Amino acid sequence: MAEIFSLEYPQSLGVYDQYSDAQKAVDYLSDHEFPVQNVLIVGTELKQVERVTGRLTWGRVLSAGAASGAWLGLFIGLILSIFAEGESVLVTVLGGLAFGIVFGVISGALGYGATRGQRDFSSVQKVVATKYEVLVEHKFLADGQALLAKQPGAASNPFA
Structure with missing residues (x-):
């Protein structure tokens, strides 16, 4: 190639x-x-x-983590629900969603906390x-x- x-x-x-x-x-x-x-x-x-896209605050970081975690959890819950039967399908999907939100909030908080306020903004980068x-x-x-x-x-x- x-x-x-x-x-x-x-x-x-x-x-x-x-x-x-x-x-x-x-x-x-x-x-x-x-x-x-x-x-x-x-x-x-x-x-x-x-390009700086906005200011980072704990609220924005945690809500973004929850949102991305929700998508991941929903995806995992839906995949696992294929193997579930009856009412456990809904429990599996909602459990995956809840787990994803918790995971997203924790990972977002750990990542933001590790910067110790040295990068309090969000941005996108591009090489041109x-x-x-x-x-x-x-x-x-x-x-x-x-x-x-x-x-x-x-x-x-x-x-x-």
Whole structure:
């Protein structure tokens, strides 16, 4: 599988600020019968972006733990209820739900308590590229450069 994301002797056809520009360049190559199976678009100059989504309090932590635990407990209760008979089906589902809530609250409290107030906010993180480089197998470099030079609206020097 790793071979699909590599080229033998990659050469740069261009560096773009936006992924959509790199994608347009490859699409242009494809429209002109260029062997695009020899092309990679590589995100470079990576940065991590963290979006703060809210303030954490004990109430939020415990309620989030209870909610996620409830889903887990409900799932386990439903699976176990397959093997139960009669009225014990409802008892099994409700027991799983209760166990899940307790487990979620305890695990949430332990996790939050371990931070000792050093991270009192919730967030989501993402790694993003700030540049996108179009690489091509070395034997197709000249043809790719010639085609991209003719691309309408192309940057004056995409090879920078």
